[in-house]
Amino acid sequence: MRTARYARLLWALSVLTLCLTSWGESKSEVDLSPGLMDRYEVLIAELRCPKCLNINIADSNAPIATDLRMFVRDQLLDGKSNSEIKAHLRERYGDFIDYNPPLSPATLVLWAIPFVLLICAALIFTFVGSRRDRVVLTDEERARLQQLKVRRPT
């Protein structure tokens, strides 16, 4: 009984230690000043891993993602701006690498769709809305409406 509890405690401790070591590792991969570290984290979250297609380089374990993270770190230490670093990588890997793609002829449709839909919705709303006013009642219908209003006052 006592040994069982001891074993469980030991297990819990080892799991906790494991968590702490992995946390320590993920933090120690790069050593940057707080300001650069913030920019580093924004950049690696916005850059897509070219090898693994649907994951950013921050979350990917692929060797190329590690290399690109180190590349971003080195460029930050060289004093490059965020847009310079992204432009540099876009020149080599294409717009694909940027999860925040620039406005270009290829992406124009993508950027325009929400606005086109909004305009469509506004048009439909205006027309359907104004249609109600255009309904003309015959004298017969008007009389019946009046009757209904009298019968059931609000």
Add this chain to the structure above:
Amino acid sequence: MAADKRTFAPLRMALWLPLVAFIGLCAVFFASLEFSPRAELPSPLIDRPLPTFSLPELHTASVRTTVDLPDGPFLLNVWATWCFPCREEHPVLMDIASEGFAIVGLNYKDDDPKAIEWLNNIGDPYRLNLVDRNGDFGIDLGVYGVPATYLIDSERTIRYKHIGPISSSHWREQLAPILRSLQRVDEQV
């Protein structure tokens, strides 16, 4: 119904628009599922100059730059001993070399002795072998998978990029015709 007759007719038609748009989108998505050749990323490096470099040569460790590259058009092959498809590609490279075409190797994130041993054991198709120990030149070339092969013309412009091993049919049907036409252009000049 009397009220229905008074409804503006084009508007009733417009109510079908969302459904039509939905079916259209479905068609587009299904088509791209079926027919899109999504294996390779388009490279922005095509028709751009080969990035400059200063890298050690594999056998002698002496530094080589752009001036040490072959004169005519050549293939730049990124390879490593840890890369399994590179072994599959190797006989094709040997054939290409035996046809007299120049191949420059870029030994990518590898170990020098292992790379030399590999070439001694199964043959060396490379006219020149550069070493990219930590993958910096790989980033300049937009490499994201090994093997990768680039076709460089005599002006040092990248004309073609292929990620993944080259098969002998791929070589015969796509790369060889481009390389031969580039050689012919050079002869005419």
